[in-house]
Amino acid sequence: MDLNKVDLNLLLVFNQLVIERRVSRVAESLGISQPAVSNALNRLRKLLNDDLFLRTSHGMEPTPRALQLAEPIAYAIDTIKSALSQESVFEPATSTRSFTIAATDIGEIYFLPPLLNRLAEMAPGVTLSTIRHNPANLKDDMESGRADFAIGLLPQLQGSFFRQRLFRQRFVCVFRNQHPLAKRKIVSKEDFYSAKHAVVVLHGTGHGEIDKLIDGKGAERRIQLSVPHFVAMGHILQETDLIATLPERLAKRLEGPFKLTCVPHPVKLPDHSIDLFWHAKLHRDPANQWLRRLLFELFTV
Known part of the structure; x- marks a missing residue:
């Protein structure tokens, strides 16, 4: 068999299955999910053309082929662990990691x-x-x-x-100190949706769900500017009458340097x-x- 085709992580799953005999215990021991364990077992079955473990009332019982492989695989894993154990200490004061x-x-x-x-x-x-x-x-x-x-x-x-x-993380409504809304202690929903907005469209994170909640139920913002990042938002809000919905911790960092005002968001939004x-x-x-x-x-x- 070509070892280049063998993912050594599969052997870790195999070895732990021999020891634990239950997928849930293997997942817990290796710090992975149960579906990940099952997927690894399926890959090994195809690779070795054998069932390897059969589900019974007593757990996952190894086949004769699995028993034949158990000892040499365990020995190989122990050898690798022993070789790597010398690198198991991290010294932050001297590290160049x-x-x-x-x-x-x-x-x-x-x-x-x-x-x-x-x-x-x-x-x-x-x-x-x-x-x-x-x-x-x-x-x-x-x-x-x-x-x-x-x-x-x-x-x-x-x-x-x-x-x-x-x-x-909470979300707040942010605008410049000289914005007409800055004179009000509370920004209403009507004020919020009547204003012009700058929004951050951030793919690959959960922030899109916040936009859906804000623009749902028939209410939509008057979006004048969309940007793919937060980094310019302080400069934009400082120089315009646009308002924005921002994470509170970012808003607090921008508030002083860019002379911005942060108020509670008029739309009920969940913490994230x-x-x-x-x-x-x-x-x-x-x-x-x-x-x-x-x-x-x-x-x-």
């Missing part, structure tokens, strides 16, 4: 300054880079290791991904969870674990 985070520009504005300041204190040799959330490629980027983490509202990351909530995501294969990686803890410490509320 580079991490890549998939984030929007709002994520860069909110997360990067405090994170970089903390890294300068604790891990001066560690570097960061970011890539954009691309709905077509994000899963592949995470699975391949091109991205170590993703941050945001990302409902498409399911299955073999872990997630940890950082905080709940902003989560940190990482792939199962990095779940036990010491460097990944260290940066996760740092992110939780800085941003979990």
Whole structure:
């Protein structure tokens, strides 16, 4: 058999099935979903042309072929683990590790300054880079290791991904201090829908659901400007009478520098969870674990 055709992750699933005999326990042990375990088993069955495990009242019973493979596969996995164990310690003070985070520009504005300041204190040799959330490629980027983490509202990351909530995000209505609406303590729905709007159309995240709620039930905004990112929104709102719906934490960062006013949103909108995501294969990686803890410490509320 050509080893180039064998995904070694499948052997990890096989070995754990020999030990656990139940798909649910294997999923829990490996930090992946039950469908991912079943998919791996189906791939192995096709690859080896054998059922390997049969479902019984006592769990998944191995076939004679599976029993024949169990010992050499277990030995191979133990050998690899032993070889890699010498690399299992992460020393932030001396590390030159580079991490890549998939984030929007709002994520860069909110997360990067405090994170970089903390890294300068604790891990001066560690570097960061970011890539954009691309709905077509994000899963592949995470699975391949091109991205170590993703941050945001990302409902498409399911299955073999872990997630940890950082905080709940509210949305607010934002406009410049000299806007006619700034004189009012409360912006009504009528005021909101009568005004001209700048909107951010952000593909690949959950923000599109907010737009659907705002423009639903027969009410639609008077949209004068649509942009694909948040980064210019402060400049745009500062110089025009447009208003915008923005995540509250971004709005608070823009409020002072751009002389903006933030008010409660007149449309009842749900809070959204902003989560940190990482792939199962990095779940036990010491460097990944260290940066996760740092992110939780800085941003979990």
